Amino acid sequence: MPSVLPDGEPVPDDGALPRHALDGAAGRPLGFYLHVPYCATRCGYCDFNTYTASELRGSGGALASRDNYADTLIEEVRLARKVLGDDPRQVRTVFVGGGTPTLLSATDLGRMLGAIREEFGLAEGAEVTTEANPESVDPRYLAELREAGFNRVSFGMQSARQHVLRVLDRTHTPGRPEACVAEARAAGFEHVNLDLIYGTPGESDDDWRASLDAALGAGPDHISAYALIVEEGTQLARRIRRGEVPMTDDDVHADRYLIAEERLTAAGFGWYEVSNWATSEAARCLHNELYWRGADWWGAGPGAHSHVGGVRWWNVKHPGAYAQALGDGRSPGAGREILGEEDRRVERILLELRLSEGCPLDLLAPAGARAAARAVTDGLLEPGPYESGRAVLTLRGRLLADAVVRDLVD
Numbered sequence: 001m002p003s004v005l006p007d008g009e010p011v012p013d014d015g016a017l018p019r020h021a022l023d024g025a026a027g028r029p030l031g032f033y034l035h036v037p038y039c040a041t042r043c044g045y046c047d048f049n050t051y052t053a054s055e056l057r058g059s060g061g062a063l064a065s066r067d068n069y070a071d072t073l074i075e076e077v078r079l080a081r082k083v084l085g086d087d088p089r090q091v092r093t094v095f096v097g098g099g100t101p102t103l104l105s106a107t108d109l110g111r112m113l114g115a116i117r118e119e120f121g122l123a124e125g126a127e128v129t130t131e132a133n134p135e136s137v138d139p140r141y142l143a144e145l146r147e148a149g150f151n152r153v154s155f156g157m158q159s160a161r162q163h164v165l166r167v168l169d170r171t172h173t174p175g176r177p178e179a180c181v182a183e184a185r186a187a188g189f190e191h192v193n194l195d196l197i198y199g200t201p202g203e204s205d206d207d208w209r210a211s212l213d214a215a216l217g218a219g220p221d222h223i224s225a226y227a228l229i230v231e232e233g234t235q236l237a238r239r240i241r242r243g244e245v246p247m248t249d250d251d252v253h254a255d256r257y258l259i260a261e262e263r264l265t266a267a268g269f270g271w272y273e274v275s276n277w278a279t280s281e282a283a284r285c286l287h288n289e290l291y292w293r294g295a296d297w298w299g300a301g302p303g304a305h306s307h308v309g310g311v312r313w314w315n316v317k318h319p320g321a322y323a324q325a326l327g328d329g330r331s332p333g334a335g336r337e338i339l340g341e342e343d344r345r346v347e348r349i350l351l352e353l354r355l356s357e358g359c360p361l362d363l364l365a366p367a368g369a370r371a372a373a374r375a376v377t378d379g380l381l382e383p384g385p386y387e388s389g390r391a392v393l394t395l396r397g398r399l400l401a402d403a404v405v406r407d408l409v410d
Contacts, residue, residue: 011333021309031093035301036101044169047231049303064320070108076300081119090121093287096130110148134176142187154193160214178218193222198256201245221283358392371407
């Protein structure tokens with residue numbers, strides 16, 4: 001969850017949605033994102049809405065404590081049931097992110113999931129994921145998560161090289177994420193993801209290859225690989241500004257992406273979104289696909305964002321303010337926006353173009369359609385899908401995805 005919230009119109013105290021938001025809801029999947037805003041330490045590159053114990057001390061008091069956080073979040077799940085009224089949909093995906101969700105007990109995470117099951121029901125075959133810091137789990141904890149109903153886990157590996165982890169202020173030791181994959185498999189998790197970051201200052205091509213090889217050797221069925229983005233206000237941004245470490249380089253990012261594509265494809269992984277590879281369709285992250293395809297999701301927790309039927313809203317950032325609102329019987333929503341048809345068209349292009357299936361050409365305005373034709377000529381879009389009415393990025397197009405999208409949304 002980003003640390004900076006957008007502006008928007010006020011959210012009603014009862015969280016009520018415009019009547020049109022649930023029109024056609026039966027045809028859209030419904031997911032839940034549960035944000036756990038706590039971290040043991042702050043990573044130098046992180047700009048998410050997270051808090052360490054020292055940052056919360058004296059700021060929100062007991063309301064901000066993680067000891068009673070599960071109870072607070074469950075109150076928002078109950079609010080969601082009231083707001084969505086007689087919406088009959090069961091929940092297709094649940095994703096617990098952070099922060100470090102596994103700083104909470106497995107019992108608390110299970111209780112949060114249980115509230116969704118009780119209020120909405122889980123669809124048959126529902127995907128239930130939690131993120132985890134490798135140092136915050138052990139075999140017993142993972143077994144408890146599996147028993148509670150979690151069936152997918154995502155470990156933050158980032159790198160296999162100690163000096164790269166040190167620049168990122170990651171506290172786990174190399175080798176621990178790989179061990180976590182084995183422990184998760186032993187606990188009964190069918191689907192396991194490893195998150196990697198490339199382009200860290202001081203990382204070499206060989207360092208990146210070593211990280212990919214270590215991740216592949218661990219045996220996950222999903223790998224996410226993200227280019228490091230240096231966010232203003234982070235410790236890493238300050239270190240770069242002081243000249244302590246070099247700035248990241250776009251050309252290096254492109255080279256690392258090509259290395260990832262080569263290594264992952266050779267190992268039997270296929271890309272299905274610009275930064276995500278899976279061994280099969282079943283191994284894809286259904287929750288993220290729900291975002292990319294513009295479905296409905298309720299984001300519970302401080303700073304969490306939600307979207308239902310073209311209405312998008314976001315919660316207050318601070319855990320204390322979040323708990324206070326729910327304790328007072330009010331929605332924790334800080335603001336919202338109602339997307340018009342043009343907004344939704346543009347968002348579909350922005351998000352669906354990142355997918356291996358691409359986006360329909362009939363979403364494009366005349367200028368965007370002309371840009372798509374040029375992109376085929378320039379080797380940025382695949383000619384076959386284009387002839388069939390879809391814009392699908394080539395490998396070169398993936399490297400320049402942001403520029404291609406800008407042209408197509410005109």
